[in-house]
Amino acid sequence: MVARVTVADVAQAAGVSITTVSHSLSGKGRVDPATRKRVQEVAAELGYVPSRAARNLALGRSDTIGLLLPQLATMSLEELLGVDWYGRVAVAASQSALHHGRALMVLPGVQSLAHLASFGLDGLVVLDPSLDDPRLHLLRGLTTRTVLMGQDPSGKFGPAVAIDTAEGTRLLLDHSWERGARRIGLVSSDLEWAATSDARDAYAAWCSEHDVQPTMGIAAVAEARSRQDLSSAAKQTALDLLSRPDRPDALIGMLEDFGRGILLAARELDLDVPGDLLVAQDVDDAVAAASVPGITALDLNVHTQLDIAMAMLIADEPPPPDEVRLVTATLVPRESTRGLTR
16 A cells, blocks of 8 residues: 655655645745745655645634435434435435535434534535424524525525425426316425425415416325325325315325325226326426326426535625525426326
8 A cells, every 4th residue: 555645755855844835735824936836846746635634624624514404293314315305315415515525414403503513514504494493593503604405484594595386386287287187286285394385375376367266285294204194194185185076187296295195096086197187296206207107296406406505505705694596497297197088
């Protein structure tokens, strides 16, 4: 094994002190230009590579970004990362951090401000803030630069990067309308996220514009313990909506796994998808792609969201606290919305 070239090796070869080498290579301190050039040339000849850890220690940095996961009631970390969206966010965040020369630390939860500060993070991405989120109350005393992924429902904490939920909801509604649906229902959730209210508001506005009666059900998932609980809640809500005399001819689920729950409800009622009912959901995932029929969904462009968040964290100047960067979702049409056959 070849021994690592050290600052002391460079100093000895150049005939200068270790301090002079440090200043010459860092660009700091007062060093004669000729000496600085000679030290740099010697360092290059020896193949010296600065120690990132030593540099960060001197600068008081860790080059580590934290990813703070949401706290969904009693759902375990294993179940949470089993949700396709959060698993994809963790992978994309790691890739984006690496691209920007940073490491990523995934944080399932923190006990106190001191506990969080002890990690010495250079930045923090906070996923899916909810109304009166205890994480945000905790972070108000943190000096580490923080960016939300998803908006604070109260509008008091930022900056943030988020998907344009209102536009995404309209994409799904317009697509269902174009495929022949005229009674489009929405299966929402009881999660107190900004995206939840944005989707409901967009749905109400769209129905008013198209002169149709809104048909919305709320699936209780705030106490969910597993992905199965998510789809089960969506299934029960869909059963209630589809059992009405004027049942919807399309249902849009506004949470991952809601599409699967709607499909299960349709099968139980012997409704053909897409012949009798169009089905879509707001988050594309592996289950949506593999379902029979495949479920139309939205690609939330996770890599774009994380790249923006990372750029906001490492920029020379911090973004304004009220800055919100919206990312447009991409419609992924599948068999579940091919068109009604009535």
